[in-house]
Amino acid sequence: MNLKLPSLLVVGFALFFINISVGQTRSNQQTLTTIVYNDNVNAPFTQKELAQIDEVYGAQAEKYVFKYPQRVKEIKNLLRNRISISMLSNPQDQKDCTLLSEVPLCNYYVNDLKRDIVFNPENFNPLKYLFNVNGLSGQMYRVDNTNYFIIIKSQFQK
Numbered sequence: 001m002n003l004k005l006p007s008l009l010v011v012g013f014a015l016f017f018i019n020i021s022v023g024q025t026r027s028n029q030q031t032l033t034t035i036v037y038n039d040n041v042n043a044p045f046t047q048k049e050l051a052q053i054d055e056v057y058g059a060q061a062e063k064y065v066f067k068y069p070q071r072v073k074e075i076k077n078l079l080r081n082r083i084s085i086s087m088l089s090n091p092q093d094q095k096d097c098t099l100l101s102e103v104p105l106c107n108y109y110v111n112d113l114k115r116d117i118v119f120n121p122e123n124f125n126p127l128k129y130l131f132n133v134n135g136l137s138g139q140m141y142r143v144d145n146t147n148y149f150i151i152i153k154s155q156f157q158k
Helices: 004-028 047-066 069-082
Strands: 083-087 139-142 148-152
């Protein structure tokens, strides 16, 4: 009977320390907000959006985009709700940020994808660039030699 008491104490202490370490692990984890999509992601792709997808994914679009409903929703959300282009002429409104020329191209699917020679905000295809779109905070990029800024809202912003 005396031999059982020390082993019960050892087991009790072990369980106590395991419980403390699991509790500390859980308290160090951050809780992320659920991504809420606007209703406009339920509408079909526009012709312009389909052309943007085709430019970047080419023959691989079905395999890597259209086959996955969640991927379709993410691209629609990105193009329709999260990316905007602003002209900021006032230097006080501008901040130092990554230049568009420093952002790599997404040329995994179409090998001969090229950067635009002239920036036109009406025809700009953000899918061509490997922007940081999955960060917790928004991002801003400056179009070289212009006062245009590409602003990407965090996917967790409303």
